[in-house]
Amino acid sequence: MLHAFLLSGDYLDLARAEIEYLLCLTNPRVMGRVLIYQGYVGENVRRLALTKEVVKVFSITSLDEINRSFEELAEYLSLTFCGKCCVRVKCFSLGSFGSETRGAGKSEADASTEINTEKIDKVAMERELGAILWKKGVKISVSSPDRIVRVYIFPDSTTIIGLLEFRLDTKQFSKRHPEKRPFFRPGVMLPKLCRALVNISTLKGVFLDPLCGTGGFVIEASLLGLRAVGVELYPDIAKGCRENLRYFSLSADVVCGNAAQLPLKDCSVDGIATDTPYYQSSKSLYSRDELLSKASEEFCRVLRVGGRAVVVTNCDCDFPSLKTLDEFRVRVHGSLTRRIYVLEKTGV
Numbered sequence: 001m002l003h004a005f006l007l008s009g010d011y012l013d014l015a016r017a018e019i020e021y022l023l024c025l026t027n028p029r030v031m032g033r034v035l036i037y038q039g040y041v042g043e044n045v046r047r048l049a050l051t052k053e054v055v056k057v058f059s060i061t062s063l064d065e066i067n068r069s070f071e072e073l074a075e076y077l078s079l080t081f082c083g084k085c086c087v088r089v090k091c092f093s094l095g096s097f098g099s100e101t102r103g104a105g106k107s108e109a110d111a112s113t114e115i116n117t118e119k120i121d122k123v124a125m126e127r128e129l130g131a132i133l134w135k136k137g138v139k140i141s142v143s144s145p146d147r148i149v150r151v152y153i154f155p156d157s158t159t160i161i162g163l164l165e166f167r168l169d170t171k172q173f174s175k176r177h178p179e180k181r182p183f184f185r186p187g188v189m190l191p192k193l194c195r196a197l198v199n200i201s202t203l204k205g206v207f208l209d210p211l212c213g214t215g216g217f218v219i220e221a222s223l224l225g226l227r228a229v230g231v232e233l234y235p236d237i238a239k240g241c242r243e244n245l246r247y248f249s250l251s252a253d254v255v256c257g258n259a260a261q262l263p264l265k266d267c268s269v270d271g272i273a274t275d276t277p278y279y280q281s282s283k284s285l286y287s288r289d290e291l292l293s294k295a296s297e298e299f300c301r302v303l304r305v306g307g308r309a310v311v312v313t314n315c316d317c318d319f320p321s322l323k324t325l326d327e328f329r330v331r332v333h334g335s336l337t338r339r340i341y342v343l344e345k346t347g348v
């Protein structure tokens with residue numbers, strides 16, 4: 001079964017990585033903001049934070065052939081589905097290609113053949129395509145459809161037609177915005193990004209944030225059903241983290257401890273995601289480099305073989321004890337670009 005994933009425009013590379021790591025995909029086809037995958041996707045798509053929607057693909061065609069493909073879709077729906085449908089068209093402009101840094105996202109078309117999708121009258125097209133379905137006996141409701149027929153149109157005229165399977169609930173993230181939690185500290189990562197990094201770290205098992213602060217990662221990991229553990233050096237912050245977890249009725253183990261001497265057994269953790277301190281406070285036990293070096297040795301010790309650590313820093317780093325699988329850069333403002341390293345504990 002072919003599926004199309006509409007990636008979040010804010011974090012294209014990470015959105016792609018989140019799908020690849022969570023669903024164990026290798027080399028999927030990527031067209032701008034859409035990743036195409038042939039295979040079973042299952043319920044895990046519901047965990048994704050950086051995928052806006054997932055469409056079960058009925059056909060991939062060209063814009064000239066769209067009516068003919070809709071005739072076939074109408075035939076299929078009239079035989080298999082008795083609820084109400086509506087058609088929603090999304091056009092990708094030339095600007096939605098090319099911001100990828102992992103070798104994907106380039107239009108496969110010759111630039112001279114590209115069409116200006118901004119000129120497409122989407123409302124008229126939705127009406128026309130809906131009429132094709134309706135003529136074959138498919139019930140239509142624009143205001144309360146049971147299923148949405150999704151159409152993506154690309155500048156090279158490639159047109160994807162399918163049924164919407166999943167749409168991300170974006171409101172959940174605003175409900176958990178750091179400023180809405182009882183214990184708040186400035187500069188922490190947003191829940192959407194925390195969830196994506198937890199997903200990149202592991203699908204199941206024991207999750208650890210060894211520098212857990214107010215609990216951004218621990219909260220997302222608990223909500224995803226992982227057994228979440230947070231370690232924080234300062235007792236007042238650890239207490240605040242527990243208060244935040246209680247606020248969302250979540251249970252996780254938050255312990256006061258040192259990331260450079262983790263109170264955990266060897267090979268006991270399936271995945272780590274953590275945001276390291278960007279500046280050295282007067283109360284710090286170590287310099288930033290010293291902390292990163294000592295802590296990464298500990299990540300290697302506590303991770304199981306094959307386990308991943310997703311480590312966020314504000315500087316370029318080396319992690320000699322772990323294998324670097326991926327590196328991303330996310331610009332926050334002029335003086336802060338986050339580096340996100342995906343590291344793996346190998347068997348040797």
Ligand SMILES: C[S@@+](CC[C@H](N)C(=O)[O-])C[C@H]1O[C@@H](n2cnc3c(N)ncnc32)[C@H](O)[C@@H]1O
Pocket residue numbers: 185188189210211212213214215216217231232233234237257258259260274275276277278284285291
């Ligand atoms: C960038 S903050 C983490 C923010 C966190 N992700 C959140 O959602 O609030 C880094 C945290 O590491 C803690 N920390 C600093 N040194 C530590 C150490 N040696 N061991 C454990 N925690 C430490 C700091 O107190 C701070 O709360």
